[in-house]
Amino acid sequence: MMRLPAARGALSAALLRALAQPTPGDRLPTSWAEPEPDGEADAAITLWTLQELGYRGFADVDETWEWHPDLVALRVALERDLEVRLRKRWADEGHAATAADPAVALFDLIDQHDGPSLARHLHHHGTVEQAHELLRQRSIYHLKEADPTSWVLPRLGTRVKAALMTIQFDEYGAGDPTRLHHHLFERGLAAAGIEAGYGAHIDEALPAVLEQNCALTMFGLHRRLRGSALGHLAAVEATSSLPSQQLAQAFTRLGLPAAMVAYYDEHIEADAVHEQLAVRDVCAALVAEEPQLLDDVLFGAWTCLDLEARTATALLSRWGVPE
Secondary structure (H helix, E strand, O other), rough: OOOOOOOHHHHHHHHHHHHHHOOOOOOOOOHHHHOOOOOOHHHHHHHHHHHHOOOOOOOOHHHHHHHHHHHHHHHHHHHHHHHHHHHHHHHHHOOOOOOOOHHHHHHHHHOOOOOOHHHHHHHHHOHHHHHHHHHHHHHHOOOOOOHHHHHHHHOOOOHHHHHHHHEEEHOOHHHHHHOOHHHHHHHHHHHOOOOOOOOOOOHHHHHHHHHHHHHHHHHOOOOOHHHHHHHHHHHHOOOOHHHHHHHHHHHHHOOOOOHHHHHHHHHHHHHHHHHHHHHHHHHHHHHHHHHHHHHHHHHHHHHHHHHHHHHHHHHOOOOOOOO
């Protein structure tokens, strides 16, 4: 099990102090005195830590903290604040459905998004150091890859659930424990000499990376956001195949081990198939059953692309690469 992350401000420091103690019963002591977060990074690492209590947990942290009423209330408040900020960014862009067909509307939104590409940079100009930094940042998501989306399954009707399970079955290795996508990524990291433990690189995760992970978990955990969760999935699947090919070629050029290249090779073909499943058999089918969810589907897809673009902008700026 992983260790708790480092604090990034007053709120996360207060949470970490609490989690170091045994669960105190139904209410935290008055000494808790929940402070305001010191900016978005403090709020994001606090929310990520609270959400991770429901995944694999933390070493030396009492598991009953997961459902402690005060921590649940804090998690909900932070998720509400994150959702408000994400929806404001979405509203400021002025997006709306461009077609009556939800699949066409979703493809249009994805095609029109023009963010910077880390894969393209690494393909042509990247260094080993940049490749390793990208892998460390992506490990926060890729070491649990399909898990946040699995929270959505009980909230779906028969047709959509069956289509989503087709994708998830592939993500989880089609029954072969050595082929789970997050296990392939773990093996690739280890072969590249990068610490491969779950959450090992959380202390260097960019705020946009933290928010991406927090948003995906939030979408999966809230039934009312099921459309956003599936829109996010569709955006991932529809934009993964070409970048995976570029990264596989980049890592081969840079001499990264075959196990790391194999992870991206796996996604070149798989995600080309998953793209159509996620857009048409999952998202379009969901909207056919529940038309009021179209905007949430588009919001989830746009949020995925927006946070990916913000991550790319931050890393390219750190590397001194003009956009």
